[in-house]
Amino acid sequence: MKRVYVNEEWCLACHLCEYNCAFANSGHSDMVLALKGKKLYPRIHVEGDEKISYAVSCRHCLDPLCVKSCIAGALSRKEGIIEVDQNKCVGCLTCVLVCPYGALAPNEDGIMQKCELCLKNSAGEPACVAGCPNKAIVYEEREVI
Amino acid sequence: MKPYVIIGNGVAAAACIEGIRSIDVKTPITVISEENHPVYCRPLISYYLEGKTDPERMSYRAPDFYEKMKCTVLYGERAVSINKRSKTVVLESGEGIQYSSVCLACGSSPFVPRFEGLENVKEQYSFMTSDDAEALGQALHKDAKVLIVGAGLIGLKCAEGIHGRAGHITVCDLAERVLSSILDTECAGMMQTAMEDAGIEFMLGDSVARFEENKAHMNSGKTVDFDILVLAVGVRANTYLLKDLGGEVGRGIVVNEKMETSVPNIYVAGDCTEGEDITLGGRRVLAIFPNAYLQGHAAGVNMAGGEEICNKGIPMNSIGFFGMHAMTAGSYYGEEDGGECFEERTKNTLKRLFVRDGKLTGFILIGITERAGIYTSLIREQTPLDQVDFEMLKKIASSAAFSQESRRQKFSRPV
Numbered sequence: 001m002k003r004v005y006v007n008e009e010w011c012l013a014c015h016l017c018e019y020n021c022a023f024a025n026s027g028h029s030d031m032v033l034a035l036k037g038k039k040l041y042p043r044i045h046v047e048g049d050e051k052i053s054y055a056v057s058c059r060h061c062l063d064p065l066c067v068k069s070c071i072a073g074a075l076s077r078k079e080g081i082i083e084v085d086q087n088k089c090v091g092c093l094t095c096v097l098v099c100p101y102g103a104l105a106p107n108e109d110g111i112m113q114k115c116e117l118c119l120k121n122s123a124g125e126p127a128c129v130a131g132c133p134n135k136a137i138v139y140e141e142r143e144v145i
Numbered sequence: 146m147k148p149y150v151i152i153g154n155g156v157a158a159a160a161c162i163e164g165i166r167s168i169d170v171k172t173p174i175t176v177i178s179e180e181n182h183p184v185y186c187r188p189l190i191s192y193y194l195e196g197k198t199d200p201e202r203m204s205y206r207a208p209d210f211y212e213k214m215k216c217t218v219l220y221g222e223r224a225v226s227i228n229k230r231s232k233t234v235v236l237e238s239g240e241g242i243q244y245s246s247v248c249l250a251c252g253s254s255p256f257v258p259r260f261e262g263l264e265n266v267k268e269q270y271s272f273m274t275s276d277d278a279e280a281l282g283q284a285l286h287k288d289a290k291v292l293i294v295g296a297g298l299i300g301l302k303c304a305e306g307i308h309g310r311a312g313h314i315t316v317c318d319l320a321e322r323v324l325s326s327i328l329d330t331e332c333a334g335m336m337q338t339a340m341e342d343a344g345i346e347f348m349l350g351d352s353v354a355r356f357e358e359n360k361a362h363m364n365s366g367k368t369v370d371f372d373i374l375v376l377a378v379g380v381r382a383n384t385y386l387l388k389d390l391g392g393e394v395g396r397g398i399v400v401n402e403k404m405e406t407s408v409p410n411i412y413v414a415g416d417c418t419e420g421e422d423i424t425l426g427g428r429r430v431l432a433i434f435p436n437a438y439l440q441g442h443a444a445g446v447n448m449a450g451g452e453e454i455c456n457k458g459i460p461m462n463s464i465g466f467f468g469m470h471a472m473t474a475g476s477y478y479g480e481e482d483g484g485e486c487f488e489e490r491t492k493n494t495l496k497r498l499f500v501r502d503g504k505l506t507g508f509i510l511i512g513i514t515e516r517a518g519i520y521t522s523l524i525r526e527q528t529p530l531d532q533v534d535f536e537m538l539k540k541i542a543s544s545a546a547f548s549q550e551s552r553r554q555k556f557s558r559p560v
Contacts, residue, residue, distance in 0.1 A: 006556040008549070048545045054552065056544065059560050065518075068160070068442070069435035071188040072198075073205040088202050090192045093514050097463040097472050098435060100526075101555055102516030102542060144559045 001080040002141050004044075004117070004126055006054045011046070011136035013053035017128035018042035021057075024118050024127035041107050043115040044128045044137075055128065055137050057115040058082055058103045062144070066095035066104065074112070081119065084112045146172055147243045148217075149448055150234050152224045152386065153250035154178030155187065156434060157415025157441035159205055161248045162214050164445020164453065172449075174216040175242055177234065180274060181220045183210065188434060190278035191306030194285075200275070224251070227386055229408055246448045249387060249398060249406070249413040250441060253380040253432060262356035269374040272303045281307070284373055288312040292361055292369050294353060295377035296323040298464060301336075303375055304345050305466050315369050316340075317348040317361075327462050327473045332495060332509050339469035382417040382430055395419045397430040402456040404444035412448055414440035424459050424475040424506045424524060431458050457525040463514075472517045475499065475507030475524045487539050498539060503530050516542040 019035060021042040028034035044057035060082050067075045067082060074088035075095060091110040107113040117139075118126045129139040149165055151158045154176050162174055184205040192198045211218050223237045233241040255271040263269070270281045281303075285291075289311045293300045296318035304314050318325070322333035323340070337347060348363065355362045361369045382397035393399040393407035397419030404412045415437035422429045439455050446453035461474035477499045478484025484501040494512035498505060498520070505523040519542040523533070530538075534546040544552055554560075 001559075003559060005558070006552075008552060008556070047543050052545060052549070054544075054556060056556065059555070061560050065435070068438040071434045072186050072203075088198070090189060090197055092188070092463055092465065093470065093472070093517075094435065094463045095518075096514050097461060097474070097517050098521055099516075099518035100522035101560075102519045102544060104518070105515065142558055 001060070002117075002139050003060055004057055004115070004129060005138050005140065005142060006056075007136050007138065008048075008052055008054035009136075010134045011048075011053045011055060012134055013046050013048060014133065015046050016131050016133065017044050017055045017137060018046060020127040020131035021115075024121050024123040025113070027121075029122075039108065041105075041113070043105075043113055045105070047102075056101060056103050057128065059101050060115075060117070065098045065100070069094050069098045081116055082114065083116055084114050086111050086113065147232070147245040148173040148175045150174075150242055150244040150247040151176045151250055152234065152247065153252055153415070153417075154180060154182075154184055154218065155250060155252055155415065155437065156184065156205060157250035157252075157437040157444075158248070159184045159210070160438040160441025161250055161412075161414060161445035161448070162211075162216055164442040164447075164451075165449045166214050166445075167442075168446055168449035168451040170215075172245070174214065175244075176211070176216050176218045177222050177224050177236065177242075178218050178220050179223050180276065182275060183208070183218070185275055187274065188302075190272065190275055191302040193275070193278055194282050194303075194306035194310065195308075203275070224386060226389055227411070229390055229411070232410065244410070246410045246412060248404075248441070248444045248448060249411065249417060250415050250437075250444075251383040251386065251417050253382045253416040255376065256379045256381045257376050258378055260353050260356055265358045266356050266374050267358060268372060269376060272299050272375055272377050273380070278306075281373070281375065282310075285310045286312075289372045290370055291315070291373045291375060292317070292371035293375040293377055294318070295375075295379065296320065296347065296349065297326060297377065297379065298324065298462065299380075300375070300377035301340065301466060302464070303377055304340065305343075308343060308345070308467075311373075313346070314344075315346045315348060315371070317351055317353065317363065317369070319350070319352040321350040323347065323349070324471070327460070328471065328509060329477065329497070332471065332497070332511050335495060335511050336466060336469060336471055339467050343467045380416070380432065382419070382432070384417060387411065387413070395428060399428065400440070402454040403447050403452075404440055404455060405447070412444040414444040420458050421456065422458055422460065422476070423456070423527065429460075431460055433461060435461065459521075459524055461521060463517075470512060470514055472510040472514055473508065474521050475505070477507045477509070489539060500530065504528065505530065518542075519544060 026034035400418040416432040443453040443455040489496040499507040537546040
């Protein structure tokens with residue numbers, strides 16, 4: 001399965017991935033209307049300091065602790081993709097408590113949202129990757145080691 | 146073919162079913178369910194009373210779950226004993242069900258101390274099951290004065306859930322602080338303040354000496370008038386099925402990392418177990434949702450002849466009240482026990498990291514939730530802190546505090 005992977009050596013911490021993620025999931029067709037003057041709630045986050053930086057989004061784990069821990073049965077793994085059913089989520093943040101990658105954060109209403117690889121929005125494939133100027137994040141098949 | 150039998154129909158049972166079916170898609174599974182409901186999300190009963198969910202959304206799995214998993218569910222049935230020689234589970238109705246292996250996923254029951262006069266209280270409720278919540282919901286009205294005995298997770302979640310539907314809520318507890326099993330005094334105080342700001346009244350370090358029908362006489366001499374009483378003092382693991390067989394039982398049914406009990410072919414999972422807490426160096430009852438799933442799944446895999454171990458059990462909770470969120474995990478060792486506490490605070494947030502023997506053993510986060518799983522992972526993996534930039538971790542939870550190789554493993558390959 002194709003996943004999003006990080007090349008931290010090439011990340012400039014430009015945060016474009018965050019903008020492209022928030023835009024792709026906004027439902028708007030105009031980026032300015034979607035994002036201008038608003039607090040962003042992207043599903044990918046750039047972490048790090050002046051020395052290193054890298055973008056973190058859901059790893060779509062083979063054995064996802066978040067799914068097993070979700071007290072609302074809102075997280076599930078479908079064909080390898082970890083999805084959240086926002087209709088079921090109550091915002092308890094147990095998934096945030098257990099994700100070892102720090103990949104999860106709620107939306108502005110406190111309900112979980114997460115990277116679902118843009119397969120359900122108009123981008124069709126990860127917008128973060130498509131917009132990364134430096135190939136610091138890529139979307140590809142990699143072998144389990 | 147003798148079926149796998151699962152006693153209980155909660156999350157540990159659902160996980161056990163999924164564990165079995167990941168290995169064995171054929172052998173029948175029989176589930177013995179005391180409650181007349183398919184598996185649902187018990188921690189959501191307070192959200193239900195609050196109007197944030199409904200019975201349909203509270204279901205843990207899709208309506209065709211048991212059918213797809215080839216399970217027979219016996220609703221409204223209770224297992225009263227097990228005959229280990231004939232490998233039979235005996236039901237209250239007298240019927241016997243033979244098993245190849247059995248999983249005890251029978252949870253816990255509310256513990257009600259002997260209060261004088263309790264039998265005079267007509268409107269009294271527990272807060273464990275969806276039926277409990279339904280009954281309490283029916284009794285509530287906007288002028289109702291509610292007394293909740295117990296300021297633990299169940300009592301306080303109940304208070305939050307009914308807050309908009311009751312006139313006044315008083316919570317009492319013998320402990321001097323709220324959430325005493327997971328929070329220290331100062332952190333508990335912050336949570337208590339958030340709840341008091343919402344109008345909930347507390348009587349801590351005090352308990353009921355005697356009940357009249359609508360009045361509680363407290364140990365302190367105070368009295369509380371109430372229309373509705375909720376008993377949320379605590380829970381006890383349901384251990385009798387194994388205890389009666391002479392199996393090893395403490396506060397819960399003793400379990401090893403393969404989810405085996407001391408009796409052959411009898412497995413156990415969830416709130417009724419007493420298993421290893423790696424931050425304690427000993428066993429304890431870890432009655433939390435993630436543990437129920439992880440144990441249930443491992444039990445199922447092992448029952449079906451596969452191999453899955455569960456050896457990273459720790460207490461952990463993520464819980465919010467009126468917008469104030471607390472996350473906790475592990476054990477908090479004070480200086481007297483060789484531990485050290487590192488603290489970061491702002492006006493409205495407090496972070497405490499507990500370290501012993503060069504490892505993170507626990508944390509309390511009040512009002513901060515970002516990437517908390519990185520801390521949890523340090524505890525579960527027992528990562529030596531000299532392998533990470535702990536100075537950075539004291540300030541923020543970030544993978545930047547790990548080595549580049551560690552990040553490469555996390556973010557540059559499938560995990």
